[in-house]
Amino acid sequence: MRAEQPKAVHLADYRVPAFLIDHVDLRIELFEDSAMVHSRLQIHRNPEDDSGARELVLHGEDLELVSLMLDGRPVEGHRVDEGSLTVPGVPDQFHLDITTRIQPQNNTRLEGLYQSSGMFCTQCEPEGFRRITYFLDRPDVMACYRTRIEAQQHTYPVLLANGNPVDWGELGDGRHQVTWEDPYPKPSYLFAMVAGDLVEKRDEFVTGSGRTIDLRMYVEARNEAKCDHALTSLKKAMAWDEEVYGREYDLDIFIVVAVDDFNMGAMENKGLNIFNSSCVLASPETATDAAYDRIESIVAHEYFHNWSGNRVTCRDWFQLSLKEGFTVFRDNQFSADMGSATVQRIDHVNMLRTAQFAEDAGPMAHPVRPDSYIEIANFYTLTVYEKGAEVVRMIHTLLGPDLFREGSDLYFARYDGQAVTTDDFVRAMEDASSRDLTQFRRWYEQAGTPELRVTDQFDADSGTYSLTIRQSCPPTPGQSNKKPFHIPVRMGLISTSGEPLVLDSEHNTEAVLELMEGEHSFHFRGLGERPVPSLLRGFSAPVKLDYPWTRDQLMFLASHDPDGFNRWDAGQKLAVDVILSIQQGLDTEVDPRLIEAYRTLLTTPGLDPAMVARMLALPATAWLIELTEEADVAAIDRARHQVEQTLSSALREELLQVRRDHHPDEDYAFEPRQVAARSLSNSALTMLTRIGDDQGRNQAVTQFGQATNMTDRLAALKALVDSPFDEEREDVLARFYDDWQHDPQVVEQWFAAQSGSPWVGDVTRVTQLLEHPAFDWKNPNKVRMVVGVFAGRNLAHFHSPDGRGHRFLGEQIRRLDSFNPQISAQLAQPLTRWQRYAPHLRDSMAGVLRELRDLPDLSRDLYEVVTKSLDESG
Template sequence: MRTSQPQTIYLKDYKVPAFVVDHVDLRFELFEDGARVHSLLSVRRNPESDGTEQNLELDGDSLTLESVQLDGRVLSEGDYDNRGEKLVVSSVPDQFELSVVTWIEPQNNTRLEGLYKSSGMFCTQCEAEGFRCITYFPDRPDVMARFRTRIEADKSSYPILLSNGNDVEKGDLDNGRHYVTWEDPFPKPSYLFALVAGDLVEKTDNFRTMSGRDIDLRMYVEPRNSEKCDHAMDSLKRSMRWDEEVYGREYDLDIFMIVAVDDFNMGAMENKGLNIFNSSCVLASQETATDVAFQRIESIVAHEYFHNWSGNRVTCRDWFQLSLKEGFTVFRDSQFSSDMGSPTVKRIEDAAMLRTAQFAEDSGPMAHPVRPQSYMEISNFYTLTIYEKGCEVVGMIHTLLGEEMFRKGSDLYFERHDGQAVTTDDFVRAMEDASGRDLSQFRLWYEQAGTPELSVQDEFDENNGVYRLTIEQSIPDTPGQTDKKPQHIPFAIGLLGADGKALPLNLSRDEQNAPTERILELTDSAHTFEFHGLEHRPVPSLLRHFSAPVRVQYDWTREQLTFLMSHDGDGFNRWDAGQKLAIDVINSLIENPELAVDGGLVEAYRGLLSDESLDQALVAKMLQLPTEAYLIELSAQPAVQAIHSAREKVLGKLAVDLRDELLACYHRNTVSGEYRVTPEDVARRSLRNTALAWLLHIGDEEARSFALTQYSGADNMTDRMGALRALVGSDFENDRESTLADFYQRFQKDPQVVEQWFSVQAASSRTGSLAQIRQLMEHPAFDWKNPNKIRSVIGAFAGQNLPAFHAEDGSGYQFLAEQICRLDDSNPQIAARLVSPLTRWRKFATVHGQKMKSALETVRDKQGLSRDVYEVVHKSLAG
């Protein structure tokens, strides 16, 4: 087991590996009481190293060493040292073969790293450092080898044996056992190794590539999930075709496989040719998955497939470069999802999550650059900064270069570095070389932590028809970083006239045919831009498309925001104006609860509900009030209960005054016919269920009848869950309890649906009191070994049920600390991720902040604290 006192690892200390491994020959003997792993490594001294290292160091964790041989000679204990987390073989030659046999116990592996068992099947998770839990190896991404893997197991219990690459040999063995051998022709780091053995149903399909090759597509699931594979398989084929058309990337093996696993710390894993998925991220049918789940699955399937090039064929040199593969691939899957659905809605969803959660990360004690300079436990750096902000950084390069030059840059990157482990600098350099653009200053996005803040001021020179816009940028201090340099920021802008039409953006008096939208490139601490030829003061549309991950400060009036809600040609800014207007009204009620809700907000929403000509997908998003989590993030010292009360008051006022419009919206958005996950149908179901929830919020009896009818008659999970969620959020207690009981009775045999049932209760202030949360944790369906169950109850409570979590007495904080301590002994990765809600304790007023700090101290003082939790807690208390 790993030591509890972690050491800090620094990027500046990187050295190339002293030895490289050209080939790995693995043989797994799988048994019920453990697994024996035979590893044969072809090793040679790295010509890029200084050549002074005489000993071979291999990483290992929780392994029982049975034997070591060097070039066929059995080594004695004096020839090697396997104390701690290393196997050190003394005085090795320049080139040799090392044979190692280890014994492991996958059935007892609750950390879900390396090889473990889930629902009776063997499976692996090796990113970031799980392979060392299987056998001794230089477990780092810049050691890339070709793998050949033979798996042996009981044929009746484990008829399906899978690993990376192509299956090249199979057969029967004595005692009812059998074997399959897999060979991967492409070199890969050990974190991309995968193995699965189980009694699984195989679903097959095929895909013909742009060069005419036929690819065998296989999906493996437990028998009870055999009817939930079609959407993932269709998503895979769409992803493969899209990657060919947009990036010119063709799949390279003969087989592509997906396996669904119930117990999984992450969402999915891009292992070469054998993607392993958390069941909740790949299984779907209309009866069991919502529209949101269908869209999420499509996105995740695409993400993992796109990794085949941006992560597998070209991988990261070290874990500091993690965003090299993750940020780029998130950008690619965001492009894909935009093309498959509504680009505006996708941009809204991405920006909303970034501004709520990643901005919070950027301003907290765990703030780090997109390319961190140090870490203690790499598992803690699978963060929104690495993934989502990393995606935004790639997106800004795309904005600055344009579609054509970005494609040339990506082609050059893949061509130049195929089969290599590289850095973010290599990626940016390829973009520079292909486009001719100098991105030297832009690299600061990879180096500086924190969210840039843009202060915008404007003035209108009526006599000369000149509108001046002054933009100043600054970046707040973050742990270990102060006095930051200005960054290169693409700032998209438009100007609207009094009639709502877009105005030409003339940057000089002589400019002709000026565009109505420009990308202003900010590179200094302050810029002033002048727009000429204007007859009247325009209304600015700032940071269109959310063109950079920054905060914008501008003195909006409510009149301007209402105007933009109705007229802005940029869908994202239209939505954002509505959010800003609602935030302004809610904040006024937080400051003075006696105020009435501004009637202007009601009329703005009335216009949205009544105008059937609007993009209904956009309207569905615009009708969603700012979340409590976002309101908390915007507040300097948030008063959670006051925020909750003010938001509830606004929602109640809207629902009462707009009852007729909401009822009309509910009825006209009924979707008939075959269930489809099209942007149009998704928007209509979203609008309908939003209207229902608002009406239930005010106890509308007619809506109650609609909800009960919709729940019982629904032919899809979106409408059934929409009705359930509305009833759970209402004061109709008997209906709420009876519907929750019926829902569980219907779906109790489906773990993924039960997770939804847990989550809808834990996230609600009406069903998620601390006492009720403890009851859910005692429910027979709750499983401490399953990360999804933990997230659906404990995670939903701490992350979504904010009034209960932030109870005045601090009970929510201590409850979370208790669960973190319990999980730390079994699954440190999940425990560390649960600490996040407590890390922002300095943001809150003393009454809450000190209680949050006390909860963190409870965790800190636990005996034998894991490295994962140690790092988060100690940085939080020190930051």
């Protein structure tokens, strides 16, 4: 166990910085064994600080200080400690010149400046800049940067940084330089630079005001054919942000770079976005429809940060959701406009329920705006991002689109160029709409998932229907008693004939109920019959909803609810009830009504195939675990498997008909009609192969061999991997690898198809994948695709009753923590909710956590996750 325990940072202790930095001049010399970083900082005392500090304390980690000058003179009496440089006796305004030596080639943490595939690149969010030079590395210190990069021209012909290029030239001895200037103040976490031998792809975008923006994408030569989709997505995002939010791009150039070794998905550095290769590179032959969709969303997300995160940034890291929650909401809006809004909402809520709700219910639960942290990298969480986006969505629901737009315009105008807080964001919405959102702020302050218990009553004599909603929120670490939230509940009422009922004198058939008390009743009059309630339409709030729908009512809603999301949700609730009834021994057979509901879904003409594909998918095991008090994963998985097998067998003919009717036979295009058809057709193929159907097997083998796009080929591969056809499985796995071993991104999918397989992905198979020549411990994507997918998706094998899966994960976390603690802490998350499981699993998971806790060289990142997880036991 660590001899010295890391200390927590608390929001309550926030103080403005004693000093501010106006301008940063950087000269970075790159060599094969090191880099020299020369920085000149123009510093002045912060007039808002009243501490009277005479010492300047700068952050710095793993730096060799070569020289230090204040206003041109050597500094005497300075002190270098672990994590800081202290400069004594500084005046109110001065220049500080610092030279440091760093070793990017040995930087396995992938934070700061490091090498990836022979290319230099940076990742400075949240606190990577302090690994490049000594600095006030905090978001509320914003400066303008001028960056000059020097390197060998033959090895590193491309030199990139934030802003616009202002100077370039040869230096002699085969070296050259390029100088970049960013005219907009930014915090150090948005600094970026890249140096490498890269291929350039160019495009352009003309803004609404007539300015032509130079768009560039830099990739390794082998990826040159995979750039078009990202550039197209970028132009869509730029046009959409102008139209929907009135935000025009502000620099002359926008650059995207693809990097293989990257801890995150992408980074929004001002004007120089750096992407994990898996999140930006695509061609029909190498990327699936899902990858295309994900890339479009991520490219948009990082671009939207230009305003919601860069022009207006967060004051401190507790305000992380200020930029991330708002931007996730914006990219969700964009994705909904680019395709099916209902399907986009279903996919997002599925992730919320299966992952974010679990986070809310575990020992790492925290508010959207956390109160404290030990390692900020641990708080790039689903709560901050996805729940944060839901909080913004609720404001949008309460205000309506027009007032929300007025609020966002005011927010950008009022705080442009500043570092602010979530409260500043909400205040702008209040001022624009004249709405009081005081109680609503509790969504930022209180952790946990609120639970709504709904009861109803119908008075036939008066024609009055009453809904009573009670809200509660379970205790979370540090928060035992929760105050009522302000919760928007979008709803409607449906007649027994399937028609929407009028709710008020203005003839509205839908309403947003605002729940602000612990209990409130809402009354609807003038009804001639008892209606069927359609509640929480569009998932209008991130809550758990408890209403005693009967199975007949759920079947009715799945067929008649005018809200597409609620139609899907009704089908999910029906399937959950059937699966858990079997798991708990209340039923032995699958309810025929579920089979008929699925049959109706498959045979009703005119339905959106993408929507049908989503409705065919049974609730994920992770969601079923979330709905169970003491989860016996093996029992849950057996019950789910029984339902899956019964449905697939009973619907064999309908599934074969789907294959005949919906599979595209035209050239590949990433467009909604084709994507929807492929989605439904491949869902049907999966259901057929899992029951061992010979015709399904033959179709999968044929599709694998003849597919002209990765969507169909990978779907056929997965269908055979997750089937009883052993010979065909091993054959297609071998053929797939032989065909694509030269492409790292495709090989990652090959790894995931096996590590995530409920059929073959046991500890033995996954261990073999770790020993495969294509696996690389230093590449986060490979680690995530093998270890992360196994522990996060393959729950039956991960939670094997003998504990092998838990011990396997513990071993890999221990290995990773020595060189990439950010990834080790991420991989530990599946263990943190050990108290949720049945005793035999609970003991195994807690035992692994204790072994990790007792490691002598535990990183800060992993220490926080492990100790918080075990502290919950008391």
